[in-house]
Amino acid sequence: MKGPVYERPRTIENKEEVSIDPTVRQLLEKAEAEGIETAWHRLLAQQPQCGFGLLGICCRNCLMGPCRIDPFGYGPQRGVCGATADTIVARNFIRMIAGGAAAHIDHGREIALVLYEVATGKNKYYKIADEKKLIAIAQRLGVPTEGRDIMEIAKDVAEIALRDFGKQDDEVPAFVKAYATKRRLELWKKLGVLPRAYDREVTEVMHRTHMGVDADPLNLLLGGIKLAIADGWGGSMVATEFSDVLFGTPKPIKSVVNLGVLKEDYVNIIVHGHIPLLSAKVVEAARDPELVKLAQDLGAKGINVVGMCCTGIEVLQRLGVPMAGNMLQQELAIVTGAVEATVVDVQCIMPALANVARCYHTKLITTIPIAKIPGSVYIEFTPEKADEVAREIVRIAVENFPNRAKERVMIPKEKMELWAGFSVEALLEHLGGTLDPFLEAVKRGDIRGVVGIVGCNNPKVKHDYSHVTITKELIKNDVLVVGTGCWATAAGKAGLLIPEKAAEMAGPGLRKVYEELKLPPVIHMGSCVDNSRILVLLGAVADALGVDINQLPVVGSAPEAYSEKAVSIGTYFLAAGVDVHIGVIPPIYGSDVVTNILTKEAEKYGLGRLIIETDPHAAAKIMLDIIDEKRKKLGI
Structure with missing residues (x-):
């Protein structure tokens, strides 16, 4: 077995400040004892990080650079081409x-292509699992x-969706027109931000940020908003809706979360990434009697598949597969020494x-042509060979069990x-098929407002702390919390996704709602592309009340954001008219114009405002104030 690839990592002195999750602290101790480097150690080694980059005033978009602007006014105030800090930050x-929208759009395309292949008889490995959902989309x-x-x-629906990715006319994509509210569409038309084809909007942003094209900060930001709309009501919406068609629309399901879901006497396989085409098939293959028997013949009691990040959530919300953890736990799962294979898309x-896997017996299995990692085992996954590839992957994991130390x-x-x-459909069914009970609870103040908490983990902030702290503060003050992704896993680990336990922590209004409607104070709505579910819910509530989304007592929050996808998600909520809190400093402070x-x-254009606040208690207070202000304006 090979040792660590890098020199021994520096010790993190106070692990209490790293995470609120005890599994993280325990495994960081083990990692350091065994000379294993993690994201937290690499962040420590990066200090101090580039100040120009943190402010967003470093430009490397052409070979005349890289250029940077002196934030104190003593050095260069323009790049070689003449771009100002305002232009550079906006670009x-x-x-x-x-980057974030492209990831979601590509995800949606993959799912749409498989639906088309199923509909035309070209793929027999997948099926239409929810005909009712397909008819509703149609x-x-x-x-x-x-x-x-x-x-x-299914063929007609898939063809419409696929056309929207690459069509050449200026017509608004069918999914955007079908899912966005009439009021939002009218506003976006007025602002000139109605998207055309999803891929075209990605291309246009890359074009307009090339040297010699767009230099106006406001115009640049509006271009970004147009692309984000194509993501939220396009790529992400297609990914969510068609995943429901192919794998089933989620309904409330009970499971278990955190690294304790790994089993010492079992073959442990982690599915990690985002697209359920692979993870669902790995779960299916792991239940094959032949492979289970092979595991038993090799000394294991069976095969245990657990999830990591959003593909884990995809199989959690439909199949009840346990969740091992969220983004910053991916290395630590391998550090347990009990993982035979981490399978990624x-x-x-x-x-x-x-590098971590090489220090143990774990096989890191990469599967997608655009996502290869040196040192991994590459087994190409294609929907046309889904079952065959999934069985091969599980077999490799099983045969690796005897190598465990x-x-x-x-x-x-x-x-x-x-x-x-808790899909939108499941919530409506829970409420008796109508939003009326929910709306009545909002009007009488039992539900003060709603906050959607989404997004990632970031080693720059205490792992899970802001997610959990903000959630507890909000439900204590009768704010219903819904969310997705790594927030949902953090909330689950903290016991906030046990309805009766969350109700005990909630204010009197939410407790009443739970007692009367059995509506949990904290609601897990899915993976990060499933933020589109929140958009659908917002639109339905706004239409039911006869108002625009920006009038609702609703706020969005990404307390521990790290990824470009989180930036796109936050921006499409701004486009919806929702004020959005971010708990990590974004790279915009190098421009007063962009920050302003x-x-x-943004509010004067009918869009949401970006709220930057790193303290979770202060952030919760700001969100409560916004909710109260919106309620006052609505007269409720």
Whole structure:
């Protein structure tokens, strides 16, 4: 077995400040004792980070640079081309949106292609799991359904979706028109930010940020908003809706979360990434009697598949698969010494996993042509060979079990029950098929407002602390919290996704709502592309009340954001008219103009404002004030 690739990492002195999760602290101790480097150690080694980059005033978009602007006014105030700090910051910001939106749009395309192949009989490995959801989508899109074969309907729906990715006309994409509210569409038309084709908007942002094109900060930011709309109501919406069609629309389901879900006497396989095409098939293959018997013949009791990040959530919310953890736990899962294979697809996968895996017996298995990692085992996954590839992956993991060094195994005991699977459809069914009980609770003040908490982990902030602290502060003050992604996993580990336990921590209004409607104070709505579910819910509530979304007592929050996807998600909520809190300093403070547009002036355009606050208690207070202000304006 090979030793660490890098020199011994520096010791993190106060691990209490790293995470509120005891599994993280325990495994950091083990990692340091065994000379294993993690994201926290690499962050420490990066200090001090580049001040120009932190402010967003470093430009490397051409070979005349890199250029930087002196924030104190003593050095260069323009790049070689003449770009000011305002231009550079705006360009950098919308390029982040482009990176995040491209990830979601590509995700949506993959799911849409598989739906088309299923509908046309080219793929027999997947099926239409939810015909009712497919018909509902078809009706939104104006596709005839009466008396038609379900595969014909699926083909029409998939063709409409696929056309929206790359069409060449200026018509608004069908999904955007079908899912956005009429009031938002009218506003976006007025602002000139209605998207065309999803891929075209990514291309346009990259074009307009090239040297010699757009230099106007406001115009640049509006271009970013147009792209974010194509993500939220386009790529992400397609990914969520079609995943429901292929794998089933989530319904409330009970499972378990945290690294304690790993089992010492089982073959442990972690599925990590974002696209359920692979993870669902790995779960299916791991239940194959032949492979289970092979595991038993090799000394294991069975095969245990657990999830990491959003692909884990995809199989959690539909199949009840346990969650091992969120983004910053991916390396530590391998450090337990009990993982036979970490199987990854795309997004949020640290290249360092290969280095950690080499220090143990773990196989890091990469599967997607655009996501290879040196040092991994590459097994290409294609939907056309889904079952065959999934079985091969599980077999490799099973045959690796005898290589486990039992003396190096340390699985934390911590794990917590949670409830997930609250799709919009499940919530409506829970409420009796109508939003009326929810709206009545809002009007009488039992539900003071709603906050959607989404997003990542970031080693710059205490792991899970802001997610959990803000959630507790809000529900204590009768604010219903919904959310997705790594926040949801953090909330689950903290016991906030056990409805009765959350109700005990909630204010009197939310407790009443839970007692009367059995509506949990904290609701897990899915993976990060499933933020589109929140958009659908916001639109339905706004239409039911006869108002625009920006009038609702609603706020968004990304307390521990790290990724470009989080920037795109935050921006499409701003486009919806929702004020959005971020708990990590974004790279915009190098421009007063850009900061002012995003944090103040956006409101006058009918958009949401960006709220930057690193202290979770202060952030919760700001969100409560916004909710109260919105309620006052609505007269409730």
